[in-house]
Amino acid sequence: MLDLHRIFEKQKKGLFFLLALCVSGWFFTSYPTIFAGIGIGAVFGTYNFWILVRRMDKFDRSYQEGKRISLGSGLRFASAIAAVAIPIAFPEYFNVVSSVIGLMIPYVFLFIEALYSLFKTEK
Incomplete structure (x- = not known):
């Protein structure tokens, strides 16, 4: 399994670079x-990924103890709804489509990191 903490650290660095580009x-x-929509979407997407990393840690600990726990899908859905609701409420400042694209950026980074790790281990 990929080290989600390492990937999250890389994503935070990438987020700061992306936010600088958006500004x-x-x-x-x-x-x-x-650019404002991409920025707000990327911030909410990174927040969602942070929630996922934190919940995966709790899930691993609970699984080892024999307990059941959810992965926090409701909180991530609410965050995604907020990432889209803000541009809908303020269309003169944010673009809805670009905020959705920004929301998916951390997951694209995760996919790219998974492919990179896969090809790195094959060699």
Whole structure:
């Protein structure tokens, strides 16, 4: 299994770089709503991934003790709804489609890291 803590640390670094790009795009291009949407989506997506990492740790401990625990899907769904509700409420500041794209960015990073680890272990 992949080390989710290591991946999360990489994602935080990537998030700061992405947010810097979004701020630059917001200031210097004619598409500020798109960059603001990607930024807010990426923040909520990283928050969702952090919840997943934390819940996986609890799940592992509970499994070893023989207890049952959920993985916090409800909290992640609520966060995703908030990531879309904010751009719907303020369409002059945020783009809805780009916030959904930003929401999926951490999971794309997770997929890329999984492929990288797979090919690295094969060699």
